Amino acid sequence: MLKIENLSHTYPNGTRALDSVNLEVPPGMFGLLGPNGAGKSTLMRSVATLQVPTTGAIRFDDIDVLADPEALRRTLGYLPQDFGVYPRVSAYEMLDHIAVLKGYDSRGERKTVVETLLNQVNLWPVRNKALAGFSGGMRQRFGIAQALVGQPRLVIVDEPTAGLDPEESNRFLNLLSEIAESTVVILSTHIVQDVTNVCHRTAMIVGGKVVRAGTPRELIGELHGRIWEKLIDKKELEAHRASHNVIATRLYGGRTVIHVLADANPGNGFAPVEGNLEDVYFSTLSSVRRAA
């Protein structure tokens, strides 16, 4: 169980990236949702011991992460949002290097670990190719392989599916959910659908604050019967915004579909629609923004 208490972080330039964040993350897949610049990566990096927050506490089981980052690192797998590779180094060599750094002293054990993981992420056939020549998906699979070295009990993946095609993205999430059975996996993303699909629990972070947390089902349940949909022309949008609580708009066949949040049917051509996590996300965003 990962526990984050009152975590705040202010960058030297004054940006308050995290503002009293409190979170409890049980084993299983945990989705961290938030728009760009919400503080997700700062939170991830703080948990991954890469950054020391200004105040607050992070605990993982009985490890005080801030006081003893090394203890957490021994059981951590981390896939950063954006990472590169060494030139002229093959996937095998690189993974072997990581395995050494993660404490596999014996050559034999390392071999087993590296080979198993390369198979697991389906990179075995290209293991001797230079990482620099990998496609985005292959590189991302390598990323998860390196995160899994050393049997981590806490796995943090930051925006892993950004830029992947749907097939690759699915494959990636499947891999994650496989390991999540006994492990805390935090998936930070702004793709709501990913969270809906694979996460047991989720939290939404906006402006450095956790604004919603719970299981997707609970969160969607809260919106039951309160989401209304209407297909309008683009020029009508402003008028609707003025009169209704529009939480989301999307284009559909050249016209605009809008979702509004209302306790009762606003009439006027609106039809009830079953809410999804996206609606939760957007309604949350819009309420936070309205409050700001």
Add this chain to the structure above:
Amino acid sequence: MLAKVARFELRYQLTSPIFWITALVFFLLTITIVMSDSIRIGWGGYVTRNSPFTTALMAMIMTTFAVFISTAVVSNTVLRDDETGFGPIIRTTRLSQFSYLFGRFTGGFLVSCLVFLSVPLALAIGAFWPGNDPATVSAFRLDTYLYAYLVMCVPTLFLLGAAFFAVATISRSMITAYVVALIVLMMYFLSAAYLARAEFRDIMSWLDPFALAPFRHATEHWSPNDRNTVLPPLLGPVLKNRLLWLTVAFALLAWTWRSFRQDKVAGTKASKPKAAEPAETAKAHSGSVVASLPRPATDSRSLGWGPLLTLARFDALSVLRSPAFFVLVGIAFFNAIVGLWYAGDDSVTIARPVTRLMINVLNEQFSLFPLIIAAYYAGELVWRDRERRVHEFIDATPAADWAFVVPKIIAIVIVLFTMDIISVAGALSVQVLRGYTTFEFGHYVWWYMVPWLLSMLLYAVLAVFIQMLVPNKYGGLLVTLLILAVQLAFPRFGWENHLYLYGSTSPIPLTDMNGQGPFAGYAAWYRLYWSAAAAILAVLAYGLWRRGASAPLKGRLQRLPPRLKGTAGLIGAAAAVVMVVVGGYITYNTHVLNEWRTLITSQEWAARYEKELFQYRTLVQPHITDVKLDLDIRADLPKVVVRGEYMVENKTQEPLKEVHVTWPRQFESKSFLGNLVLAELKLPVLDVQGAHLTREFPDLNYRIYTFDSPLQPGQRAKIVFEGVREQHGFRNTNNEMRVVENGTFLDNFQIAPVLGPNHFLALDDRTVRRKYGLPDELRPPKLGDDSGRAYHYFRHDSDWVNAEITVTAAADQVLVAPGYKIDEKVANGRKTAHFKTEAPIHNFFSIQAARYAVGEDQWNDVKLDVYYHPAHPYNVKRMLNSMKASLDYYSKNFSPYQFRQLRIIEFPSYMNFAQAFPGTIPYSEAAGFITDADDPNRIDFITYVTAHEIGHQWWAHQVIGADMQGQTVLSETLAQYSAIMVMEHMNPSQIRKFLKSSLDSYLRNRATDILGEVPLEEVEGQAHIRYQKGGLVMYLLKDQMGEDAVNRALRAMVTDYGFKGPPYPTSRDLIERLRAQASPEQQDLITDLFQKITVYDLKTTGARKTRLADGKWNVAIDVEAHKRYADAKGAETEAPLDGSFDIGVFSAEPGKKDFTEDSVLSLQKQRVRTGKQTFNVVVDHEPKFVGFDPYNKYVDRDSEDNVLKVEAAEAAT
């Protein structure tokens, strides 16, 4: 549009800190150099520090560093848009490609010019900075700076800008541009050393992109006056070079334009094809597979040795696999090979590739580049994870921090070790290729590989540490290199303690005779000290390691103390203890056991010595008549105890009241042979019979004794002394090199006192003298002042003395001293040899001891010996031959040889010269014993040097000059003439080459004469006048007067002055005897050669040939002749010329390969007067070349225009 783009670029860059920082760095660098009195580039003597020549030269030297300006501000002006990703946006605007590309270039180029403006600014401000010695500054001339900047520098900046703009824009990589910049600069500096040789001069005049070579070529023979007044002309080689390179610059721009236009279609750099996607396998993976894996050793807080090596291997491979590494090592290697190939060679001699020379070359040539490689890859490895953006997941692994630091240092060691091996392989292959097969692997390992690796490692650790402090890789590299540069400059300012010069040790001179001597042992203490320092730096680097997302230094410093708890801190503390203890021990050795003395403190001391004691220079003293020395040499300590006795006599007509005694003190001075070191002598016993000590100058090693009753004319007294020359422990530099286990070489100035002040201690550099409040010049008595004739110039306290020398040393040593060996015995493992003279000699002896082999021969009744190191038999025969030829010529033409023996004795290469003592010639192992003299096309310097030193047996040891102006004409100039005559008789074809090199050397060194030039008859310390000009003058006289006439004059010198006491002869006495042998027409020539500074300007302006009816050829030769007299600064005034000169007609060009005796169709002396004139010569064969003074017998500033090719035949008339 182009102008607008350029203006934007200019404005953009002027706001960037790079612009201001670079300008500031160049300003400071330049002003430091121009203000320093110790780093003198192109000035000194009469040449002022702001002379047009100096200003242009310094500015041009700074253009070599402008490589960095151009890479920083020009090369990236277009590439920047690709890197920021802004390129496609700009390229899709309406802006034309041409305006874009060249607008940016123009802007960048203008910025580089603005940055470089700091250089002339610093040159001007630095020269006029208050506090500079005013005599070294001349009036401000704006044109000097404008010329240097606009004409000499801006074209180079344009070339550099174009070149690096092209490289960066075409390769689309800044790294390539930086690497190319580094390579260009290194190649330039390192190759310049070899290509500066005369034979490459013409080609380098073209090839040097900075135009320094043609500039030097064009100004080579400039006098101080020229340097002070003339703007370097944009003519000849300089102009050609500029035009060539400007063409290259435009070609590069055109190439860039072409490649840029083609690229535009492709858009951005094509990326490599991606690896194929592996096909999805049917195999279903499950999490259980992962779960079943072995768990890592998570409980251990540290990693074991196995993974450490694995990590180091990983890091080392990342360097060894990078293409840049191969390029860099390749260049370093190539450069070392070139250096190795020419190891030990100078402009005239070729040395055999002995291991010592190979190692010296590697230490010099294979250090800077590897050091930069080490520093560069230290930065690469430290920053690699961040640059490659893998640091986030690498840093999140449980690996301990040292698992990042230590493997990187080990990786650098592996990389360095690879280079270490490569360099030795290079040295061995050069030895094999040059046919030298005595492989000394042990020397390579212990003299070179191990110390080299350690020094490099020390710098690598420093570089890693600096990368921890500086928030940018290139910044870190720059700081590291800056520290290196500052360290190289420090000793110039007198800061030479190796305890603050990172990684440095006391010097370890290598010799074949004495190996590393005790010097490696001394240096080991410094190595230990710096290794401890490096350990501390490594611990700090560990403590400050960047881990995590953002890692400002402040935060890491705060975390430092807790991180140093535990093993790391203990290692650091232990290293600190070692450093303090060893540093203390070293300081105890350098400051307590020995006195701390540097060149600068020596100069201060010499100034004090002169101020307090030179008042006694004219005080008349008794003279030494007999010398007894008994030396006990303990090279193992090292220590020499000398017990001595002088018999002194009042040779004057007046009673003498006092006798003054002085003896050596540790002292360092600059001379034309390099820095000379005199070691301290303690004098526990000094007793003057019948006199008592009345005054003592303790720190000056000077005492005045007053006779109880004055010493009457003819009365004698005895001086008894005991001297101890001993080194306790070791020194920072200047450790004992004269008393060593194999190759002790002492002279009596070093181990015995002198009566009266030691005039060799006087400082001669005007600027230095003024700095210490001494009068500008301290010069010997002028010619005509007969007071100077009371003394000869070796020493004022002796005329001719009887000597008896006893030497005791280890039993395995061969002992040599002047005089005949009358006795030798061995007892208790010690050998004692006893030498005694049969007739008086100069009070100037050498004492040598080593394990020698002896090459023997006989000339008449004279026994010839060459005492040599058994590994150096190469030139013994040649020396013996030269000895015989010299004795033959000199005894026939001058006077009989005065000894029954003549000995050449090798000494270790700690010093590089040969010197003539009575019947004894110490000869450095570097000065001839390893010379490869087998090439018949080269001047045989062994024969020459040997003949010169034997010449001194007459010209110094029979006839010695008075200590006044012109003092060395009678020794050095005549020995030079003697040697030339021996060479001409042994191998006449070499003479022309020898004279040409003498002429070049004389003309070149005129400009840097610190005293100001004097006519030959007044020569003082100037080596280029007494040797080179002296040789030319004597040879010309011989050519004009005839060998017999000249030798008759010399014979008369020996007859009149040989072995006689005061009054000693002067150069005027020689001139007088030469005049007596010369014809009336030759009298003016003698005046011009000896008594004026005469510079001839002889030129062949035209040559036309005509076939005559009888088949012969008539050649009409147009010549122009001028004679000018120069003053001390080299300012010239025309004088009428009327003399006899060679006019030659040749079928091949004199001095070229195919030129032989048969090529001379006609060579006759003709009377030539000032101005233009034509000579007609009829020859049998078709003439190809004509020459006016074709063999360069006269001092002619442009010796290249004497010979001219004959044009095609005209129709017969």
